[in-house]
Structure formats: C-alpha cells, structure tokens
Amino acid sequence: MKSLKEQILEGAAPDLAAVEKALSENLNPHLDLVRTVAEHLLFAGGKRMRPLLTILSARMCGREGVEVTRLSTVFEYLHAATLLHDDVVDDSAVRRGKPAAHTVHGAAVTVLVGDFLLARTCSIATETGMLPVIQTITDVTGVMSEGEILQLMGKSNVDLSEDQYIDTIERKTAVLLAASCKVGGLFAGASPERAQALWDFGRALGIAFQMADDLLDYTGDPAATGKAVGTDLREGKLTLPLIIALKNAATGERAFMERVIRAQGFTNDEFSRIVSIISRSGGISHTMSEARGHVDRALAILDTFPPSPPRDLLAKLAEYALARKS
C-alpha cells in the first residue's frame, strides 16, 4: 500500500509540475539576481502546499486552468518572501536543508528580493481584477506582518500563554493557508458561504500543520526534516510543547527551562533534558491531540462539499499534516 505522501504526490503530480513552470515564468527574466536568490529558495524543494491548496480548492468549486495556476503562485511567492525576511530577522543559518539565502547573498539582497516577491504577489493578485481576491490577499499580508512583529516582541517571554501561541501561529501560518483555499474558491466564483468554508478549512489545516512543525522541532529527525532540532528554543521562540511543559513542570524544572530559554543556547544534554521534561509533562501528547482536533475540524468542513477527486486530495493533505516526518 502506498504511503499517504506517495498518494498525494501521485495525485498532485500534474498540478505540481504546472506550478513549477508558472513559478519560474512569473519571475522577471531580466533580473538575474532575483532569479538566483529566489531560485535558491523557491526551487530548493519546498512542498508547494499553498499553490496546491489554491488549485484544488478552485477545482472543487468548478474552475481549473492556467489562470488558476498563475494565481496560485502568489501564495508561494508570499511564503518565500516571508521566509527570506524571516531568515534575515532570525539570522538563521539553514533553510530547507540549505544555507539560508542571507548567508549566501547577504542581508541586503535578501531583503530586496523578499520585497520583489511581495510586489509580484500584489501585481498578480491585481491582475485578476477581482476585488474580493485582492482584498483577501492584502488582508493576510497585513495580518502576517503584524504576526511577525508580535512574535519578535514575544521572544523569550516564558509566560507566553497557549492563546497567544495560537494567535501567533494563526498569523504566521494559518491565515496564508486559509487565504490559499479561499482565493481558489473566489476565483472559481464560489458563494460567500463556500469561500468562508474554504477559509475555515485552510485555517484549521494551517494550525494543525504548524503544531506538527513545532513538535518536529523537538522530536524530528534532522536527516528527514533538513532542519536542526531545537531551532525554536535556540531563537527563544516558545511553541506549544514547551508552553505546556512550563505550565506543568515542577518548580526546579521550570527554573532550568527558563534559564535555557533566556540563554538562547544549550548543550546536547540540556536539550535532551528539556525534551524529556516536555514529554513527561504532556507537552507532546497535548500538542498532538490539539493538532488532531484541528484536522478533524478541517475534514468535517470538507464533508460539506460534494464528493470529488480534488476534495479527496484535500482530505489526504489534511491527514498528512499529522503523518508527516518532515
């Protein structure tokens, strides 16, 4: 029996190939530097989950074709722009298993290419001439930007609550997936109710994905994820597993964790001890069960749409949020 990942990749293969082509075509060929920097990131083996969500949502609502594919690239560009600026902001060394763009090209170029991708996003969105599409994309750009700032302000805050965490990942990840789905529906002429359902589906999927991602930062296999474990902790970013551990741990263990969070650096032994505290305090199981709840919600929303091949693939993507190892 094929794995979930294999089933998704097989079902989405023609769409993914079309997305790759459109991603490349939409970059201005006269700007070699943009191509070099953007390709470093854009063509470094991302999952193209966001464009795929747009294409599948549009198809589920009755529209497909090159215009949909072109529009879908907006969400990969917006995502890539965020990653580029994030790398500068976090001063990360590695992204998608490769050296981060700013370590290769310098912060200046990385900032400017991020800006260029943001501008492409607005420009492709405007081309549609559809105000609700433009509005949706504009809104999430604003919400994401505020989220980045909130996250920076919340760094190393050991009293970050679960609600604040949800707000952060909603802005950081979930609204972009929500918009990817909603815009696909809007572009296909879906009713406002259907468009809202697609937004809710993408939002739930996004929260589940980010929770799984945050778990992998403690429990993942660097060979599979292409990321070192402990990156969030090292950057002082509090995610749900650690928030739960801080809440439930004994006084001495909490003091130890707070020290490591503030130091933004740790030995292998210290990291192992933190993973062990997180596990014992229910940080891992709670995060898993929360993520499962969001996937179930996403699946329930999908059930309000008539059965179709794109609906089946969207359901597999939702399941994959939890099953993935990278």
Add this chain to the structure above:
Amino acid sequence: MKSLKEQILEGAAPDLAAVEKALSENLNPHLDLVRTVAEHLLFAGGKRMRPLLTILSARMCGREGVEVTRLSTVFEYLHAATLLHDDVVDDSAVRRGKPAAHTVHGAAVTVLVGDFLLARTCSIATETGMLPVIQTITDVTGVMSEGEILQLMGKSNVDLSEDQYIDTIERKTAVLLAASCKVGGLFAGASPERAQALWDFGRALGIAFQMADDLLDYTGDPAATGKAVGTDLREGKLTLPLIIALKNAATGERAFMERVIRAQGFTNDEFSRIVSIISRSGGISHTMSEARGHVDRALAILDTFPPSPPRDLLAKLAEYALARKS
C-alpha cells in the same frame, strides 16, 4: 517677500496638518513597536511631499476631503517602507538628520516594520475599491523594488551611463511621485488623459527632485540637509554629477576617481578634489540644466489644466525642486 518654501508651507499648512493626523491614525494602535519605529522615521520631519501631491492633484480634479487625505498617506508609508529597508540594505548610519532606524532598533525590527508599512499601503489602496488606483500603486511597488535591485547590482560600476542613471532615479523616486499625482486624479474621477498628464507631471518633478538631491550630496550644507555630504560616493552609488565627471575628466583624474569609488571611503582632501573635478568637468552645471529641463516640462504639463489654487501650489512645488537647500 516670502521665500518659495515659506509660500508652499503657508499654502499647504491645513493639508499638511491633516496628513500628520491621518498618518498617525492609520497606524494600528495595538502595535506599540510599529509606532515607535515608524514614528522615529515617519514623524522625524519629512516633507510629506508625496501625500501633498495626491491631495493637490485630487483637488485640481475636483475632489477633496478625509478620504483623499487617508489615501494620500499610502505614498508616505510606501516611501517610509523603502527608506527603512534601504537603511538596512545600505547600512546607513543617519537618516533625516537622526540615527537610522536599524542602528537604534536593529535590522530585524526595521525589516518587519517596513513590511508592515507595505502591507498598510496595499490595504488602504484596496479599501478604495477602485481597480485603477490599486493597479497604479501595485505597479509602482514592483517598479521600485526592481529599481532597488538594479541599483544594488550597479554599485561601484564606474561605467554606469547617463541612461542607466535616469532609469535608476525614475524607479527610485520619479514613479512614486508620478503615482502620487496620478492616484489623486484617478480618485477624483479624472479622465485617462488627465490621469496620464498627472503621471507625467509627477515623473518630471521626481526626476528633477532626485537630480537636485544628488547634487546636494556633493554641494549641500550638512547643517541644512541633515545628511553628511559624500554619502552616495561612500556607498559606491554613481549619480549624474559623477557620471559626467568620469566621462569628461582627463585620464589621471578618472583613474583617481575610480580608485575612490572602488574604495568606498575617502579623506576630506580626496572628497574636495572630487568635487572640484566634478565642477570643472561640467558635472554640476549639466545636472542643474537637466533638472531645469524636467521642471520646465512639469510646468508645461500643469498649464494644460485650468488655473486654480492647487495648480499654483503644484507649480511652486516644481520650482522648489531646484531652489531647495535641503
């Protein structure tokens, strides 16, 4: 007799006060960090030339009021976002006579607040629900972003031509002023021909302004401009005065200038010698006469509009491009 600057400030006083209020109101009050960083730049005494162009253009075409003022802030935010990212990109120490934002708040915050202002720009533009307005703002965002990248790629290129220079300042400055004027007209319901005339007026004004700015970098009084002289040269940015000097200077002088450009640093004596070469080779007079030509073109375009107080003020702004000392 009042100076040109005094006449402009007097004529524009009510509009400028309304712009200040709108600039402050449009920033999300919940994000203290944005306010702090943005205010550092936004409320550090900029000229508000861009919002003023929008307001005067709209009034010349028959519309004024709070919606116009709100929309006009888009161009100040876009300008401020560019300056914030520019400061990170150039690693400048000073902006508008104060320490640059990134030296106070760090590159991370500066990048993110620039992104936030870009997002506000898109959001306020989208609110109008007018596709030509959105399209104009989206287009210039893209052109400016490409321009930043081209400028970075052209750094320290001693063979930069006058045409390449014009292309750079068009993207860096002129299109934003052009859009500020055109959007004012579009929002007031101007015909496509009138909107195009406003674009052409703003473009000519912007080129003249940037040429005057580039001259001040060699001939300005730091006490008046709030900027050290020689900043462009230090950053390896070739502007028209230097391009003309490189073209016309004798072999030995050209070799000397090339050495300084590549070194991106110089003594006071070296800088004085370069200013002297620029002056003798016609770099200053040529730049002045080119700028004058663009102002005359701008004034000729204004003459195609019926006489009105906003038209008079726009004409004064055009003259001021050359008269200003800062």
